[in-house]
Amino acid sequence: MEVLKIATAGSVDDGKSTLIGRILYDTKSLTTDKLEAIKKTSKQRGYDYLDFSLATDGLVAEREQGITIDVAHIYFSTKKKSYIIADTPGHVEYTRNMVTGASTSQASIILIDARKGVIEQTNRHFFINNLLRIKDIVVAINKMDLVDYSEEVYNKIKADFEELMSKRDYQDQKITFIPVSALKGDNVVHKSDKMSWYKGQALLEHLEQLNKADIYNVGTPRFPVQYVIRPKTEEFHDFRGYAGKVYGGNLSVGDEVIVLPSKTRSKIKDIYFYNEKYETASRRSSVTITLEDDINVSRGDMIVKENDIPTIDKQFTANVCWMDAEHLTPGTKYVVQHGVNKVLAKVDRINHKIHPDYSGIEKDVTELKVNDIASVTFKLNKPIFYDQFKNHRTNGSFILIDTQSNNTVGAGFIQ
Amino acid sequence: MNKDTSHINSLENEAIYIIREVAAQFERPVLLFSGGKDSITLVRLAVKAFYPAKVPFPLMHIDTGHNFPETIEFRDRLVEELGLELIVRNVQDSIDEGKVKEETGRYASRNQLQTTTLLDAIEEFKFDACIGGARRDEEKARAKERIFSVRDDFGQWDEKNQRPELFDMLNGQIDLGQNVRVFPISNWTELDVWSYIEEENIEIPSIYFAHKRKVFLRDGMIWSADDEVVYRDDHEEVIEELVRFRTVGDMSCTAAVLSDATTITKVVEEIRESTISERGARIDDKRSEAAMEKRKQQGYF
Numbered sequence: 001m002e003v004l005k006i007a008t009a010g011s012v013d014d015g016k017s018t019l020i021g022r023i024l025y026d027t028k029s030l031t032t033d034k035l036e037a038i039k040k041t042s043k044q045r046g047y048d049y050l051d052f053s054l055a056t057d058g059l060v061a062e063r064e065q066g067i068t069i070d071v072a073h074i075y076f077s078t079k080k081k082s083y084i085i086a087d088t089p090g091h092v093e094y095t096r097n098m099v100t101g102a103s104t105s106q107a108s109i110i111l112i113d114a115r116k117g118v119i120e121q122t123n124r125h126f127f128i129n130n131l132l133r134i135k136d137i138v139v140a141i142n143k144m145d146l147v148d149y150s151e152e153v154y155n156k157i158k159a160d161f162e163e164l165m166s167k168r169d170y171q172d173q174k175i176t177f178i179p180v181s182a183l184k185g186d187n188v189v190h191k192s193d194k195m196s197w198y199k200g201q202a203l204l205e206h207l208e209q210l211n212k213a214d215i216y217n218v219g220t221p222r223f224p225v226q227y228v229i230r231p232k233t234e235e236f237h238d239f240r241g242y243a244g245k246v247y248g249g250n251l252s253v254g255d256e257v258i259v260l261p262s263k264t265r266s267k268i269k270d271i272y273f274y275n276e277k278y279e280t281a282s283r284r285s286s287v288t289i290t291l292e293d294d295i296n297v298s299r300g301d302m303i304v305k306e307n308d309i310p311t312i313d314k315q316f317t318a319n320v321c322w323m324d325a326e327h328l329t330p331g332t333k334y335v336v337q338h339g340v341n342k343v344l345a346k347v348d349r350i351n352h353k354i355h356p357d358y359s360g361i362e363k364d365v366t367e368l369k370v371n372d373i374a375s376v377t378f379k380l381n382k383p384i385f386y387d388q389f390k391n392h393r394t395n396g397s398f399i400l401i402d403t404q405s406n407n408t409v410g411a412g413f414i415q
Numbered sequence: 416m417n418k419d420t421s422h423i424n425s426l427e428n429e430a431i432y433i434i435r436e437v438a439a440q441f442e443r444p445v446l447l448f449s450g451g452k453d454s455i456t457l458v459r460l461a462v463k464a465f466y467p468a469k470v471p472f473p474l475m476h477i478d479t480g481h482n483f484p485e486t487i488e489f490r491d492r493l494v495e496e497l498g499l500e501l502i503v504r505n506v507q508d509s510i511d512e513g514k515v516k517e518e519t520g521r522y523a524s525r526n527q528l529q530t531t532t533l534l535d536a537i538e539e540f541k542f543d544a545c546i547g548g549a550r551r552d553e554e555k556a557r558a559k560e561r562i563f564s565v566r567d568d569f570g571q572w573d574e575k576n577q578r579p580e581l582f583d584m585l586n587g588q589i590d591l592g593q594n595v596r597v598f599p600i601s602n603w604t605e606l607d608v609w610s611y612i613e614e615e616n617i618e619i620p621s622i623y624f625a626h627k628r629k630v631f632l633r634d635g636m637i638w639s640a641d642d643e644v645v646y647r648d649d650h651e652e653v654i655e656e657l658v659r660f661r662t663v664g665d666m667s668c669t670a671a672v673l674s675d676a677t678t679i680t681k682v683v684e685e686i687r688e689s690t691i692s693e694r695g696a697r698i699d700d701k702r703s704e705a706a707m708e709k710r711k712q713q714g715y716f
Contacts, residue, residue, distance in 0.1 A: 031692040103581040231468035286431040406588040
């Protein structure tokens with residue numbers, strides 16, 4: 001069955017967790033024991049409705065404060081599809097968790113509170129979706145029950161959002177507007193009879209017919225070597241296999257390849273998946289490759305097709321989403337993890353900061369604070385083999401690791 | 416090769432990638448093995464990840480001493496057949512050493528005591544990565560956990576300050592004393608695991624299939640009537656029922672379900688139609704709204 005990964009985004013109290021809870025409830029995906037627990041707790045708290053956010057807000061602190069802090073991954077299936085929803089936090093301070101959730105999603109739902117309309121957080125969420133190049137976006141205008149299911153309110157928000165859309169740089173996005181009430185269940189799983197002016201589909205109906213936009217479809221084959229397999233057993237005495245995951249496109253037995261960084265040429269001899277041999281290794285498969293020639297290949301090296309090699313350079317410029325409380329400053333060294341490859345990098349310069357509300361850029365920036373997004377140029381201690389993010393999702397992205405704390409402090413998208 | 420066409424195969428590819436990252440990024444990884452279906456699945460994935468070489472890390476079982484005998488017998492056979500190294504550490508030893516105190520009364524369980532034994536073993540062997548079979552669909556605190564989940568040198572999980580985890584990039588850099596809990600099958604559901612076991616024809620302990628068993632009823636759950644391990648009041652009558660287990664943990668905290676599923680195919684069918692969650696039969700999760708989160712903060716796997 002097809003699986004669709006979706007990330008939600010929205011500001012605090014826009015009702016993301018409630019929306020997901022509502023979908024689970026209306027598709028009968030909540031098991032009896034979980035539903036009982038929700039009923040019990042809702043009653044204890046004196047609510048006259050079922051608080052579906054209890055299904056997803058799994059941490060004590062979340063329930064205590066009524067907010068989502070970290071991504072919850074929720075799984076459910078309909079007859080047509082399997083779904084994984086990353087319920088991501090709306091709070092500005094937890095933006096890093098939102099990026100975490102959205103990075104592996106194919107589609108995204110941005111929630112807007114009908115009473116508040118497009119606010120700064122909406123801009124930020126749309127911007128991040130744009131930065132991550134998420135193709136299918138649903139703008140769910142929620143809490144329609146609180147604005148008397150007004151078509152006028154809906155149209156105003158839609159128009160405001162369309163203005164935002166005109167500013168983005170990624171034009172291939174498909175954006176669908178749906179007025180909903182997560183609390184009451186209008187247009188979530190079932191079409192509402194309270195908004196006869198809305199001619200589109202209910203949210204789930206829309207998701208059911210989305211074509212799985214394969215986010216890893218872009219680009220050409222890249223095979224970063226994860227692990228060298230040398231059994232040294234009697235049976236496989238001379239076996240030297242390169243384990244890794246295929247990104248971008250397929251690799252086949254007989255393909256003329258180049259191993260980076262040594263630029264040694266060879267040919268693919270065998271492709272193993274466990275104890276079976278295959279003619280072709282398709283995208284996203286975790287295979288083991290052997291080469292015709294006995295050459296020295298290590299973890300972090302990359303096998304690519306001879307006629308299609310990435311950029312090999314000791315510097316690059318990228319849009320960086322900064323995620324740490326400590327500030328990023330020019331001259332500081334970080335570990336760049338690019339796929340499975342790690343190199344030491346120095347911040348050469350911050351070119352400019354980008355305002356996620358599309359109000360332009362800011363030059364002469366001396367540091368980046370948490371949640372800032374900026375164009376940054378790095379110098380590396382040895383070359384990496386990269387593509388531009390817009391051309392290659394995997395080979396165009398990286399994370400920054402603090403050399404002291406070992407924390408992941410930033411995400412980058414190579415320009 | 417059309418391995419990426421089905422959902423289950425894409426999960427398999429993802430898990431193999433994660434297991435290889437562990438072997439590559441850490442010096443002393445270990446696979447936590449309970450003899451349950453999830454860790455059996457992990458073992459299969461690990462074997463696949465490094466073929467034709469052997470799995471480059473040992474398995475470790477934290478034995479509560481209250482395991483189902485079928486599970487232990489199965490564990491030893493599996494390890495023998497695959498030629499893997501198995502480390503066993505016993506909760507009983509932690510009790511004997513006075514490090515933990517056995518619970519008493521109606522709900523006494525050794526499940527929570529495992530944490531101390533586990534943390535001691537991690538320290539003893541200097542393990543820096545522990546691969547576990549937890550899944551995000553199991554429980555709502557689990558649903559929040561990263562694939563590489565960093566624990567401090569007290570084994571604690573800081574749920575409010577988890578590392579961002581983007582795309583396929585797993586950051587395994589840690590300080591000395593810290594360790595990472597790794598969950599390669601995070602994105603699998605219970606049904607996915609069963610479907611995989613069916614597809615791969617993986618052998619599992621007989622306890623997962625319907626069998627006649629002496630049980631008693633309490634709080635709407637079916638408890639195993641093993642007088643040695645599970646506390647039972649005199650008025651709680653022992654009956655014989657056709658049951659199976661959906662989850663295999665410590666006997667004192669794992670409830671059975673009524674079932675006539677005697678084959679994998681029937682089990683898959685049963686799970687597909689079930690209206691009760693897997694953890695609905697885990698007695699230890701019912702202790703409070705945040706039972707799992709609290710255990711995890713203390714270092715539970």
